[in-house]
Amino acid sequence: MNKWSRRAFIGAGVAGGAALVVGVAIRPGNPVDSLAKDAAVEGEQLINAWVKIGEDNVVTAITPHTEMGQGALSTLAQMLADEMDADWDKVEVMSAPANGDYVSSEMARLFVAPDLDVGAWLEPTVDGVFKNLSYMMDLYLTGGSFSIRSTGQRGMRVAGAAAREMLVAAAADAWDVPAGEITTEKSRLYHKASGKSADYADFAVAAADQSLPAKPTLKTVDEFKLMGTSAQRLDIPSKVNGTAQYGIDATVPGQKMKYAAVLSSPVPGAVADSMDDAEARSMRGVETVLDMGSFIAVVADSYWHAQQAVNAVSVTYSQTPTDGLDxxxxxxxxxxxxxxxxxxxxxxxxxxxxxxxxxxxxxxxxxxxxxxxxLAHACMEPMNCTVWIRDGKADFWLGTQAPLRCRTAAADILDIGLDDITIHMQQMGGGFGRRSATDMVEMAARVAKEVGGGPLKLIWSREEDIQKAAxxxxxxxxxxxxxxxxxxxxxxxxxxxxxxxxxxxxxxxxxxxxxxxxxxxxxxxxxxxxxxxxxxxxxxxxxxxxxxxxxxxxxxxxxxxxxxxxxxxxxxxxxxxxxxxxxxxxxxxxxxxxxxxxxxxxxxxxxxxxxxxxxxxxxxxxxxxxxxxxxxxxxxxxxxxxxxxxxxxxxxxxxxxxxxxxxxxxxxxxxxxxxxxxxxxxxxxxxxxxxxxxxxxxxxxxxxxxxxxxxxxxxxxxxxxxxxxxxxxxxxxxxxxxx
Known part of the structure; x- marks a missing residue:
C-alpha cells in the first residue's frame, strides 16, 4: 500500500482562489481523478468534495443529489452547516458537477452494509471500496429516500465536522494557542483569552495543510443548533421570484434553438412499418421528419410547430404479441x-x-x-432534454435524478468519451422516480446526432408522457x-x-x-x-x-x-x-x-x-x-x-x-x-x-x-x-x- 499523506483521510486543497474544499480521499488508482489534479498533490485522489469556503465567508455545500421540490439539498446543507458551526445566513448549496468526480458512496454503503462500523485506521480502505463501487454504478442518484440518511449522516455531517476541526487547527497554529481553547460560531473562530477572532475565510487556505483523523467528532443531539430546526429552505426564493431554472427552461444564449416533438409507438415493442409525413413536412417551421424506429421525431423552429406537425404524421406499426391484450x-x-x-x-x-x-x-x-x-408518474413538468453536439463534445441540459447514468447513456449513443459530455443539471418539476430514467437523454442525443447544427430541445407532450412511458x-x-x-x-x-x-x-x-x-x-x-x-x-x-x-x-x-x-x-x-x-x-x-x-x-x-x-x-x-x-x-x-x-x-x-x-x-x-x-x-x-x-x-x-x-x-x-x-x-x- 502506498503511504497515506496528511490528506489521505479527510483531504483538503485550494480550489478557486481562497476557497477550501473538503472531501474524503482514497488510495491512488481510483478512476475518478478530475478533482485530484486541482486539489491534491501527486499520487492522491480527492473525491466527494462536500464543502467550500469563499473569500466572502460564504460556505457552499456541494451535494451528489439533485433538487426536485423535496428540499433535500437545503437539509443536507443544514446538516453540514450545523457540524461546521456555519452561519446559516451565509450558506449556499449546489448539486455537484456530473463529471464522475462525485458519487454517492454513502448511499452504496447504506444499501449494501448499513451496520458496518470500522475503526479509524481501516475507514479509508472501506470508504475507498464503496467509492469504487459507487463509481462503477454511476451512483449519483436522488431517490429511495436516501439523501438525508446516507449522504447527510455519513457525508455532510462528517465533512462539516472535518472542516471545522481543520479551521480550528489552522487558527491554533497561527495564534499559538491550544486548539481546545478555540470556539466557533456562525462561521467565525474565537479565542476568548487573547480576544482574537477571525472569519473562516481568513484561515481557509491554511486549513488545507492540516491533517485530520478519519472520523472527526460529531455533535450529539443536545448540541445541535440547526439540525432538528425548520431552517429556511434555500431553494424557495428562486421559486418565488421566478429565477429557478427547470429543464424545460433551458436555452443556450447566442444560439438559435431547434425543437423536437416525438411520437412513439402506442404498443411497446412495435416499430414504424410506414408513415405518411407529407403534410407534416409542408407545415410552417418544420425542418425535417425522422423515422427513428421506435419513435417519429419532427424538428422545427419552435415546439408548437414541431408538435403540430408530429400530430399530422400518419404511422402504421409492426405487430407485437400484445396487440390484442386488454x-x-x-x-x-x-x-x-x-x-x-x-x-x-x-x-x-x-x-x-x-x-x-x-x-x-x-x-x-x-x-x-x-x-x-x-400507474403513471405524471410529473407536472413534461419530460424534456436539451442537447448541443459540437467539436466532438456534447452538452445536455435537463432535470434528472441520475446525472451520471445520463452521461453514460449519452456517451453510448454518441460514441464519445465520458469526459467529453457535460450534464447541466436543472431543477425538476417533479421526479417521483420517473426522472431517474435516461430515455430523454437517449432520444435527444439520437435526434440531435441525426440533424446536426445548433442546440436542440426535445419535449414530450403530455399525451406521450401518459401513454408511452414506463x-x-x-x-x-x-x-x-x-x-x-x-x-x-x-x-x-x-x-x-x-x-x-x-x-x-x-x-x-x-x-x-x-x-x-x-x-x-x-x-x-x-x-x-x-x-x-x-x-x-x-x-x-x-x-x-x-x-x-x-x-x-x-x-x-x-x-x-x-x-x-x-x-x-x-x-x-x-x-x-x-x-x-x-x-x-x-x-x-x-x-x-x-x-x-x-x-x-x-x-x-x-x-x-x-x-x-x-x-x-x-x-x-x-x-x-x-x-x-x-x-x-x-x-x-x-x-x-x-x-x-x-x-x-x-x-x-x-x-x-x-x-x-x-x-x-x-x-x-x-x-x-x-x-x-x-x-x-x-x-x-x-x-x-x-x-x-x-x-x-x-x-x-x-x-x-x-x-x-x-x-x-x-x-x-x-x-x-x-x-x-x-x-x-x-x-x-x-x-x-x-x-
Missing part, C-alpha cells in the same frame, strides 16, 4: 400464474415457522386477493391468514407477482403473526415497461398488507387499532406511532352516519408511518375529509420540510388510491391526459395533520417516500368502516359502495 386479459394471466404456483410455488422471500401446518390448525382462516393497476407495475397479491380460538394470529401466507425494490417491502416482521411465508413470482411478462414509482413496491404492499390486517381484525372481532397493537409487543416504536395517530384522530369516538375511519401502519425507507383517514360515503363515492399522520423517521432534521414531504406523499398516494389507473386496450394505454388520468385537486384535498416522533436519532429514515404507502389502505379501511363493503382493488373511485 386489462382483463392481463389480470387473467396474473391469476393463472398464481393458480399454477399453488401453496408453495414461487421464490420464498421470508419464512418463519411452518405456515402450512399453522393454517391447518387455525380455528379461523381468512383469504383475500388484492389488485392494483399500472410505469409502476400492475400486480396481484394473495393472502391466507390464520387465527386461533382467541382471535390471535398464528399464520401469515402471502404470494404476489413481481418482486422489485425495496426487497423487504412485503415483509411484516414488526407484526407478531405467528408463522410467516412470503413468496414472489417474477417470471410473468408485463405488457408495459416498468420503472420506479414513488415508494416503489411499498406503494403496493402497503395497500395489500394493511388491508389484509384489517380483514384479520374483522375476523377476530377486534378493533383495528387494538388488533394491530396486540401484534406489536416486540415493536415498541411502531406501537408508539400507532397510538399517537389514533389519539390524534380521536379513534373510537362516534362518526356521523355514512362516515368511517380507517387506519394503516407502514414502515418504509426506515421511517414508521401511521395514518388514520376519515371518509364521507354519504354520496356513495369516497370523499376523504381528514388525514391524521404520525411519523417516526428516527430524527427529523428539518421538521417543516419533513412535514411537507408527508403531506405531499399523502396527496400523491391519494391520487393513486382514488383515481390512478393506466389501463390497456389492444395492447396500448387508454389514458392520454389529466382529463382521463385524474389528479386529486384542491377541492378534493383533505385536511392533513402531521405529528413527528423522533424515536431514534442514531437510525434515521427517509422523508420523500414514506408518506405515500399508508394512505390507500387507510382510506380503503375507512370505506369498509362506513359501508361494510371491503375494497380489494384500486382505484377506489368508480367502484360501487352502498352505505
Amino acid at each position: 386489462q382483463a386479459g392481463m389480470f387473467a394471466t396474473f391469476d393463472k400464474a398464481l393458480n399454477d404456483a399453488g401453496a408453495n410455488g414461487g421464490d420464498t422471500l421470508f419464512e418463519q415457522g411452518n405456515t402450512g401446518r399453522a393454517l391447518e390448525k387455525a380455528s379461523t382462516v381468512i383469504e383475500a386477493e388484492y389488485q392494483v393497476p399500472f 410505469y409502476r407495475n400492475a400486480t396481484t397479491s394473495r393472502f391466507r391468514g390464520g387465527l386461533d380460538e382467541a382471535g390471535k394470529p398464528v399464520a401469515w401466507d402471502n404470494v404476489f407477482l413481481f418482486h422489485n425494490d425495496p426487497a423487504d417491502a412485503s415483509f411484516v416482521s414488526y407484526y407478531d403473526t405467528g408463522s410467516q411465508h412470503i413468496r414472489a413470482l417474477s417470471d410473468v411478462d408485463l405488457p408495459l415497461p416498468f420503472w420506479a414509482w414513488r415508494s416503489v413496491d411499498h406503494s403496493q404492499h402497503g395497500f395489500f398488507v394493511e388491508s389484509f390486517v384489517d380483514e384479520m381484525a374483522q375476523a377476530a372481532g377486534k378493533d383495528p387499532v387494538e388488533f394491530r397493537l396486540s401484534m406489536l409487543g416486540n415493536s415498541p416504536r411502531f406501537a408508539t406511532v400507532l397510538k399517537k395517530a389514533a389519539a390524534m384522530a380521536d379513534w373510537g369516538s362516534a362518526q356521523p352516519a355514512g362516515h368511517g375511519r380507517g387506519v394503516a401502519l407502514v414502515r418504509s425507507f426506515n421511517t414508521i408511518v401511521a395514518m388514520v383517514a376519515e371518509v364521507d360515503m354519504t354520496r356513495g363515492a369516497p370523499r376523504v375529509r381528514k388525514v391524521f399522520c404520525c411519523a417516526d423517521p428516527g430524527y427529523a432534521m428539518n421538521p417543516d420540510g419533513f412535514t411537507a414531504q408527508m403531506e405531499g406523499g399523502i396527496i400523491y398516494g391519494l391520487t393513486a388510491a382514488l383515481h390512478g389507473e393506466i389501463s390497456i386496450r389492444n395492447g396500448a394505454v387508454e389514458q392520454s391526459n389529466f382529463h382521463d388520468y385524474e389528479m386529486v385537486r384542491m377541492d378534493e384535498a383533505p385536511d392533513i395533520v402531521v405529528e413527528i416522533i423522533n424515536g431514534n436519532p442514531e437510525d434515521i429514515g427517509g422523508g420523500g417516500e414514506p408518506g405515500t404507502p399508508p394512505i390507500a389502505p387507510a382510506v380503503a379501511n375507512a370505506i369498509f368502516n362506513a359501508t361494510g363493503v371491503r375494497p380489494r382493488k384500486l382505484p377506489l373511485s368508480g367502484q360501487s359502495f352502498s352505505v
Whole structure:
C-alpha cells in the first residue's frame, strides 16, 4: 500500500482562489481523478468534495443529489452547516458537477452494509471500496429516500465536522494557542483569552495543510443548533421570484434553438412499418421528419410547430404479441400464474415457522386477493432534454435524478468519451422516480446526432408522457391468514407477482403473526415497461398488507387499532406511532352516519408511518375529509420540510388510491391526459395533520417516500368502516359502495 499523506483521510486543497474544499480521499488508482489534479498533490485522489469556503465567508455545500421540490439539498446543507458551526445566513448549496468526480458512496454503503462500523485506521480502505463501487454504478442518484440518511449522516455531517476541526487547527497554529481553547460560531473562530477572532475565510487556505483523523467528532443531539430546526429552505426564493431554472427552461444564449416533438409507438415493442409525413413536412417551421424506429421525431423552429406537425404524421406499426391484450386479459394471466404456483410455488422471500401446518390448525382462516393497476408518474413538468453536439463534445441540459447514468447513456449513443459530455443539471418539476430514467437523454442525443447544427430541445407532450412511458407495475397479491380460538394470529401466507425494490417491502416482521411465508413470482411478462414509482413496491404492499390486517381484525372481532397493537409487543416504536395517530384522530369516538375511519401502519425507507383517514360515503363515492399522520423517521432534521414531504406523499398516494389507473386496450394505454388520468385537486384535498416522533436519532429514515404507502389502505379501511363493503382493488373511485 502506498503511504497515506496528511490528506489521505479527510483531504483538503485550494480550489478557486481562497476557497477550501473538503472531501474524503482514497488510495491512488481510483478512476475518478478530475478533482485530484486541482486539489491534491501527486499520487492522491480527492473525491466527494462536500464543502467550500469563499473569500466572502460564504460556505457552499456541494451535494451528489439533485433538487426536485423535496428540499433535500437545503437539509443536507443544514446538516453540514450545523457540524461546521456555519452561519446559516451565509450558506449556499449546489448539486455537484456530473463529471464522475462525485458519487454517492454513502448511499452504496447504506444499501449494501448499513451496520458496518470500522475503526479509524481501516475507514479509508472501506470508504475507498464503496467509492469504487459507487463509481462503477454511476451512483449519483436522488431517490429511495436516501439523501438525508446516507449522504447527510455519513457525508455532510462528517465533512462539516472535518472542516471545522481543520479551521480550528489552522487558527491554533497561527495564534499559538491550544486548539481546545478555540470556539466557533456562525462561521467565525474565537479565542476568548487573547480576544482574537477571525472569519473562516481568513484561515481557509491554511486549513488545507492540516491533517485530520478519519472520523472527526460529531455533535450529539443536545448540541445541535440547526439540525432538528425548520431552517429556511434555500431553494424557495428562486421559486418565488421566478429565477429557478427547470429543464424545460433551458436555452443556450447566442444560439438559435431547434425543437423536437416525438411520437412513439402506442404498443411497446412495435416499430414504424410506414408513415405518411407529407403534410407534416409542408407545415410552417418544420425542418425535417425522422423515422427513428421506435419513435417519429419532427424538428422545427419552435415546439408548437414541431408538435403540430408530429400530430399530422400518419404511422402504421409492426405487430407485437400484445396487440390484442386488454386489462382483463392481463389480470387473467396474473391469476393463472398464481393458480399454477399453488401453496408453495414461487421464490420464498421470508419464512418463519411452518405456515402450512399453522393454517391447518387455525380455528379461523381468512383469504383475500388484492389488485392494483399500472400507474403513471405524471410529473407536472413534461419530460424534456436539451442537447448541443459540437467539436466532438456534447452538452445536455435537463432535470434528472441520475446525472451520471445520463452521461453514460449519452456517451453510448454518441460514441464519445465520458469526459467529453457535460450534464447541466436543472431543477425538476417533479421526479417521483420517473426522472431517474435516461430515455430523454437517449432520444435527444439520437435526434440531435441525426440533424446536426445548433442546440436542440426535445419535449414530450403530455399525451406521450401518459401513454408511452414506463410505469409502476400492475400486480396481484394473495393472502391466507390464520387465527386461533382467541382471535390471535398464528399464520401469515402471502404470494404476489413481481418482486422489485425495496426487497423487504412485503415483509411484516414488526407484526407478531405467528408463522410467516412470503413468496414472489417474477417470471410473468408485463405488457408495459416498468420503472420506479414513488415508494416503489411499498406503494403496493402497503395497500395489500394493511388491508389484509384489517380483514384479520374483522375476523377476530377486534378493533383495528387494538388488533394491530396486540401484534406489536416486540415493536415498541411502531406501537408508539400507532397510538399517537389514533389519539390524534380521536379513534373510537362516534362518526356521523355514512362516515368511517380507517387506519394503516407502514414502515418504509426506515421511517414508521401511521395514518388514520376519515371518509364521507354519504354520496356513495369516497370523499376523504381528514388525514391524521404520525411519523417516526428516527430524527427529523428539518421538521417543516419533513412535514411537507408527508403531506405531499399523502396527496400523491391519494391520487393513486382514488383515481390512478393506466389501463390497456389492444395492447396500448387508454389514458392520454389529466382529463382521463385524474389528479386529486384542491377541492378534493383533505385536511392533513402531521405529528413527528423522533424515536431514534442514531437510525434515521427517509422523508420523500414514506408518506405515500399508508394512505390507500387507510382510506380503503375507512370505506369498509362506513359501508361494510371491503375494497380489494384500486382505484377506489368508480367502484360501487352502498352505505
